Amino acid sequence: MASEQSLHMNQGEGETSYARNSSIQNAVQKWMKPVVEEAVTDLKKFTNTSCSMLIADLGCSSGPNAVALASMAVDAIFRYRGLDGKVPPELWVLLNDLPDNDFGDVAKRLVAFQKDAAPNFGGHVLTAIVPGSFYKRLFISSSLHLVLASNSVQWLSEAPEDLRKNGIPMYDCDEGLRQARRSLVLQAYARQFRKDFTLFLNLRAQELVPGGQMVISLPGHCSNDSACQSNLRCDGTAFMLNDMASRQGVIDREKLDSFYLPMYDPSDQELREIIQDEGSFMINKILVHDVISDMDKISITPKMVALTVRAAFEPIIAQHFGSQGQVMEEFERTVEWHVGAGAGRPQVFASAFLCVSLKKKV
Amino acid sequence: MASEQSLHMNQGEGETSYARNSSIQNAVQKWMKPVVEEAVTDLKKFTNTSCSMLIADLGCSSGPNAVALASMAVDAIFRYRGLDGKVPPELWVLLNDLPDNDFGDVAKRLVAFQKDAAPNFGGHVLTAIVPGSFYKRLFISSSLHLVLASNSVQWLSEAPEDLRKNGIPMYDCDEGLRQARRSLVLQAYARQFRKDFTLFLNLRAQELVPGGQMVISLPGHCSNDSACQSNLRCDGTAFMLNDMASRQGVIDREKLDSFYLPMYDPSDQELREIIQDEGSFMINKILVHDVISDMDKISITPKMVALTVRAAFEPIIAQHFGSQGQVMEEFERTVEWHVGAGAGRPQVFASAFLCVSLKKKV
Numbered sequence: 203m204a205s206e207q208s209l210h211m212n213q214g215e216g217e218t219s220y221a222r223n224s225s226i227q228n229a230v231q232k233w234m235k236p237v238v239e240e241a242v243t244d245l246k247k248f249t250n251t252s253c254s255m256l257i258a259d260l261g262c263s264s265g266p267n268a269v270a271l272a273s274m275a276v277d278a279i280f281r282y283r284g285l286d287g288k289v290p291p292e293l294w295v296l297l298n299d300l301p302d303n304d305f306g307d308v309a310k311r312l313v314a315f316q317k318d319a320a321p322n323f324g325g326h327v328l329t330a331i332v333p334g335s336f337y338k339r340l341f342i343s344s345s346l347h348l349v350l351a352s353n354s355v356q357w358l359s360e361a362p363e364d365l366r367k368n369g370i371p372m373y374d375c376d377e378g379l380r381q382a383r384r385s386l387v388l389q390a391y392a393r394q395f396r397k398d399f400t401l402f403l404n405l406r407a408q409e410l411v412p413g414g415q416m417v418i419s420l421p422g423h424c425s426n427d428s429a430c431q432s433n434l435r436c437d438g439t440a441f442m443l444n445d446m447a448s449r450q451g452v453i454d455r456e457k458l459d460s461f462y463l464p465m466y467d468p469s470d471q472e473l474r475e476i477i478q479d480e481g482s483f484m485i486n487k488i489l490v491h492d493v494i495s496d497m498d499k500i501s502i503t504p505k506m507v508a509l510t511v512r513a514a515f516e517p518i519i520a521q522h523f524g525s526q527g528q529v530m531e532e533f534e535r536t537v538e539w540h541v542g543a544g545a546g547r548p549q550v551f552a553s554a555f556l557c558v559s560l561k562k563k564v
Numbered sequence: 565m566a567s568e569q570s571l572h573m574n575q576g577e578g579e580t581s582y583a584r585n586s587s588i589q590n591a592v593q594k595w596m597k598p599v600v601e602e603a604v605t606d607l608k609k610f611t612n613t614s615c616s617m618l619i620a621d622l623g624c625s626s627g628p629n630a631v632a633l634a635s636m637a638v639d640a641i642f643r644y645r646g647l648d649g650k651v652p653p654e655l656w657v658l659l660n661d662l663p664d665n666d667f668g669d670v671a672k673r674l675v676a677f678q679k680d681a682a683p684n685f686g687g688h689v690l691t692a693i694v695p696g697s698f699y700k701r702l703f704i705s706s707s708l709h710l711v712l713a714s715n716s717v718q719w720l721s722e723a724p725e726d727l728r729k730n731g732i733p734m735y736d737c738d739e740g741l742r743q744a745r746r747s748l749v750l751q752a753y754a755r756q757f758r759k760d761f762t763l764f765l766n767l768r769a770q771e772l773v774p775g776g777q778m779v780i781s782l783p784g785h786c787s788n789d790s791a792c793q794s795n796l797r798c799d800g801t802a803f804m805l806n807d808m809a810s811r812q813g814v815i816d817r818e819k820l821d822s823f824y825l826p827m828y829d830p831s832d833q834e835l836r837e838i839i840q841d842e843g844s845f846m847i848n849k850i851l852v853h854d855v856i857s858d859m860d861k862i863s864i865t866p867k868m869v870a871l872t873v874r875a876a877f878e879p880i881i882a883q884h885f886g887s888q889g890q891v892m893e894e895f896e897r898t899v900e901w902h903v904g905a906g907a908g909r910p911q912v913f914a915s916a917f918l919c920v921s922l923k924k925k926v
Binding site for chain 1: 615616618654656658663664665666667668670671672674675678688690691692693694695696701702703704705707
């Protein structure tokens, strides 16, 4: 089971850090920009009389992306307030992540952001860090105006209990068994995502003001794309670990049977259904896009892919298999080799990203 | 000049860390407890209709003390709400310190605190970290109900400009010059404290709700105690550094001339005047007490004194004199030796602590 403690990106500024290996996450944030701007414009109707606005980014991580989404929102608010000639409101930017996140880094970035933003803004831009799981209450009731989350809600609160309880691995080493249980595994993951995302929506609905907006991006796939099945990334990552177990014995095969990535990439249709069933939000829009196809192809080398996957999964892999450096070195080499080997490569990147824009019912 | 970056306590959990050398700060917090409880009782009148309360601790530092003051306030709120049989409000505990504080430690302590507090409390206890200087705006206007600060507002925003500009050292190596300039130096420090504390009061008055409470403790002295002069701690610390410069040459004497501890221990009378002149607050009470006399005498060894002073001043001393470990090792040895040498020892501890309880005018 993934404890909250193990879920964080690689810390610091080194070669394998998330700070230096998060260009895809950055591309996703840029793609979200017009949707965030629309949400801010819509918010205007609800904040005419309000002199303060609270903006939260859930799962901010660390590094240069940590402040990027919130900064985008602050810029948008500044622009429309500037056009109206109104007094700018006081803004409170609240960045959330799990307690093991690199908050030393986030604190310094927040102070720098504040220094840059305040003079342009002409008002007070205040900041805070909110440590904790977004599967619990984080903020005061009816206090938030805008909730943002990029690349975080695909992380489940835990691996599916059905699988753990019944000893069904995320990825069977035996191909026959793997095919036979594939649908069972996928359904267990889909159920866990539904449970977690329903809770996420319900908690945020308590924290948002009526009419408050929420813009979320996450890896996923298009429900019309029949070739694409969810959770390929779990399969791809487990394929790499299985290869390591069989080739070098660097990791223990038995440990692989009890390893679960607590992560699920839903389809747009799944998201729509969960949001409608939960009932607190109106859907402004749901977008699906292959963000990676927009990126500079030259930058997506096998090495870059390997480092990106390592930066995100190292803490959880190291915790499960033991924290010896050689496990992660070998993991990085294995990913790089398989990705470089060509078209039949196992998928470790999402096939698409989803962006969901919601409005809390008034 | 003390930049914001250099003002933080020693990080981590090691022998020289603030976390392990802050028993005096802990004793001060315990002394504040009844005053905090009175403030909470008074707040009751203003929060009957409110379903949320925001509590801020300014200069929380790290280690076990970081959450202690806030925890005290939450316990007090829980108790009176329990007696009234009222629905407990949602509490938001906000811990502030400068960006270089050990926020990784604070984040983990906050999450543990939340886990412990919530079941007793029966309501939501939410938490956040607010990085930044308390000589700037930190919170939304009229949002805070209770502001706490223990052992932090004696830190100035910078060393007195008059001294720096005119090249007047905090501590002249030459005793004649030191005596001649003593009053000048003290007055410059007193002016800087007045300027900073006035700003502090003004900013907090903007952030507190009308009737909101503020309880602050800081090292200081009693205005009736004619034997006691303020800023003895700066003198004592500089004496140690001067001794190091003359005996071993571990530190450069010229650098000592430009070293200022940005710190001032006021008298109760000074505090009273500044608060009245600023005008936003009513004074509930000002207490003066020799907290150290309450502590277990056996625990206050010369080694303990040396480690306590080192934990608080290491970052600022190391930054000014160069960060070689030997400077701080020698500083610790020097303090230990002089403190152990007997009654004529230079003062590195405050002679007393002040506790100020204020209420924002309605």
